[in-house]
Amino acid sequence: MLCFCHNLIKRNDIVPIMPQPGDLIEIFRGTYQHWALYVGEGYIVHLCPPTEAAGAGAYSLVSVLCDTAVVTKESLEEIVGKDRFLVNNLLDGKHKPRSVYDILRDARSLLGLEMPYCILRGNCEHFVTELRYGKGESRQVYYALDVGVRAVAIGMKALNAASNISCVKSKQKRILL
Numbered sequence: 001m002l003c004f005c006h007n008l009i010k011r012n013d014i015v016p017i018m019p020q021p022g023d024l025i026e027i028f029r030g031t032y033q034h035w036a037l038y039v040g041e042g043y044i045v046h047l048c049p050p051t052e053a054a055g056a057g058a059y060s061l062v063s064v065l066c067d068t069a070v071v072t073k074e075s076l077e078e079i080v081g082k083d084r085f086l087v088n089n090l091l092d093g094k095h096k097p098r099s100v101y102d103i104l105r106d107a108r109s110l111l112g113l114e115m116p117y118c119i120l121r122g123n124c125e126h127f128v129t130e131l132r133y134g135k136g137e138s139r140q141v142y143y144a145l146d147v148g149v150r151a152v153a154i155g156m157k158a159l160n161a162a163s164n165i166s167c168v169k170s171k172q173k174r175i176l177l
Contacts, residue, residue: 017087019076022100024128026088027080035125036079037107037132038087044079045107047127048072049117069117069124071110095133103131 019025019038027034036046049066076085089097097103116122126136 019087020100022097022103022132023087024089024132025076025085026090027083027085029083033125034079035123035128036076037103037128038076039073039104039107042076043073044076045071045073045111045131046079047115047117047124048074049124066117068114071107071113071115071127073111089132090139091129091133091137095135097132098134107131 017023021038021040023038025036025038025044027036034046036044039045047069048071049069115127122136123138125138129138130136
């Protein structure tokens with residue numbers, strides 16, 4: 001039985017959901033989220049870059065530079081540390097979850113394997129959504145790319161506006177001379 005319910009996040013003051021085998025676990029690390037698959041009895045399976053550890057915090061951002069990670073089974077309590085976590089089967093409305101038997105079988109078969117790790121195409125969220133739904137997706141990547149595209153668009157608009165202001169001032173100077 002899990003003894004660290006205080007780390008479980010509540011959504012809208014609803015009683016938090018205790019993880020069940022096959023559930024996706026979202027662990028909040030401050031600047032990003034780490035993802036794992038709950039396999040029962042307090043354990044998770046996750047894609048673990050060398051820098052991902054409980055309480056790694058900002059240092060765990062170094063995982064962006066890693067190109068491989070190992071599939072490990074560890075205590076959820078140990079990996080969560082002082083951070084918070086939440087059961088988040090985020091794509092259940094979009095994709096039908098595979099059977100718990102298939103999810104756990106495939107997770108066990110990958111234990112100990114070193115796998116390619118890419119923050120954009122093969123991160124811990126891709127890994128667990130592949131196990132649960134048969135399709136790897138990362139909302140973090142979608143959101144980060146969306147924010148990046150918006151920032152570039154805003155920057156381009158600002159440059160365009162600055163250029164237009166400069167052109168108007170230049171024309172005004174010529175008229176005055």
